[in-house]
Amino acid sequence: RNDEQRCAGCGVKLQTEDSGQLGYVPEQALQREPIICQRCFRIKNYNESSSITLNQDDFLRLLTHVGATKSLVVNIVDIFDFEGSLISGLARFVGNNPIVLVVNKIDLLPKVTNFNRIVNWVQRQAKEAGLKVVEVVLCSAKRNMGFERVLEVLDEHRDGRDIYVVGATNVGKSTLINRLIRDYSDLDAELTTSQYPGTTLDLVRIPLDDGTSIIDTPGIVYKHRLTELVGKKDLMKLMPDKPIKPLVFQLNEKQTIFFGSLVRFDFVQGERQSFTFYVTNAIQAHRTKLERADELYEEHKGELLSPPTKDELELLPKLTKHPIRVPKGGNVDVSISGLGWVKVNSAAGADLAIHVPKGVKVAVRESLI
Numbered sequence: 001r002n003d004e005q006r007c008a009g010c011g012v013k014l015q016t017e018d019s020g021q022l023g024y025v026p027e028q029a030l031q032r033e034p035i036i037c038q039r040c041f042r043i044k045n046y047n048e049s050s051s052i053t054l055n056q057d058d059f060l061r062l063l064t065h066v067g068a069t070k071s072l073v074v075n076i077v078d079i080f081d082f083e084g085s086l087i088s089g090l091a092r093f094v095g096n097n098p099i100v101l102v103v104n105k106i107d108l109l110p111k112v113t114n115f116n117r118i119v120n121w122v123q124r125q126a127k128e129a130g131l132k133v134v135e136v137v138l139c140s141a142k143r144n145m146g147f148e149r150v151l152e153v154l155d156e157h158r159d160g161r162d163i164y165v166v167g168a169t170n171v172g173k174s175t176l177i178n179r180l181i182r183d184y185s186d187l188d189a190e191l192t193t194s195q196y197p198g199t200t201l202d203l204v205r206i207p208l209d210d211g212t213s214i215i216d217t218p219g220i221v222y223k224h225r226l227t228e229l230v231g232k233k234d235l236m237k238l239m240p241d242k243p244i245k246p247l248v249f250q251l252n253e254k255q256t257i258f259f260g261s262l263v264r265f266d267f268v269q270g271e272r273q274s275f276t277f278y279v280t281n282a283i284q285a286h287r288t289k290l291e292r293a294d295e296l297y298e299e300h301k302g303e304l305l306s307p308p309t310k311d312e313l314e315l316l317p318k319l320t321k322h323p324i325r326v327p328k329g330g331n332v333d334v335s336i337s338g339l340g341w342v343k344v345n346s347a348a349g350a351d352l353a354i355h356v357p358k359g360v361k362v363a364v365r366e367s368l369i
């Protein structure tokens, strides 16, 4: 029925079935003339972009033409899930174009954080991941922290270039783009969007007053993020909205901490020591003995140990164990993509086991804080 209808704004093929996919238009909006997709509608009427999503392979394929253009690439990542939201391989796809790494959600870090230290840490981590960037900027798109500096950095590197904004889902890409649109364009003028020439549908060009454009790209879905596996309700719980209050546990070996039924942390072997959990305070931690942990989980999953609820738990992959050895004198974080991280400052070393839904990324890194 809608097979041949296309959006008068961006040219995408229209569909009425899935509001999370490209070209969505509500059934009743088909009566309007001209017919535009919901994304163009929001940009036009509210100065607001809304993301659609793609997996990383399709996403990078979508960017292959960028290398042949003169552009500025703004890669936005979430400080709360740095490893999980970093786009590996991005550099290869954008040619010689400069990449600015915008690290969002710094409002979630504890108030006493040393931000220079964080910038240095990000620079080292990016380098290690093979991502060469011209600049690292910290900000909170939502709380309006560091945004002046973001604009300054973009101006320094813009030089008449179009700006491609890229990021994983939920890192705050839309929030940031909406801010940029407001800063770069005349609020009274009606914004228009158009399909980026030479590509298929998924890039939306938002022309700015100075003749350049911001190009909004689909959010990348990474299945290794816990935040991609849970339902909407639990997602809201997993994403903190206030600065994290780190949770310190003094543990003996053979003790276990549960975070709902989502993540289980075992201190298997080592001297008594403290572990600092940087996870959302909306999820309750339960401490138990390692030898009791299996039983407790079976008895209380989805109930005492929630989120998720019992029904939602059935939709999640089964918990899988990741053994981790923290070396002597190691000052590291164990990061759990989508949940947060655990700081281990272990003079004597420690053997840990992290249980997460199958597929969720668990990594050891230099400690952030």
Ligand code: GDP
Binding pocket: 051, 104, 105, 106, 107, 108, 139, 140, 141, 142, 143, 167, 168, 169, 170, 171, 172, 173, 174, 175, 176, 219, 239, 240, 241, 242
């Ligand atoms: P997108 O999927 O990358 O386009 O991300 P959105 O802009 O839709 O934001 C995803 C979620 O993160 C929303 O719940 C936002 O409210 C939240 N968010 C965005 N920016 C920030 C930020 O700077 N700090 C915090 N705490 N949350 C943010």
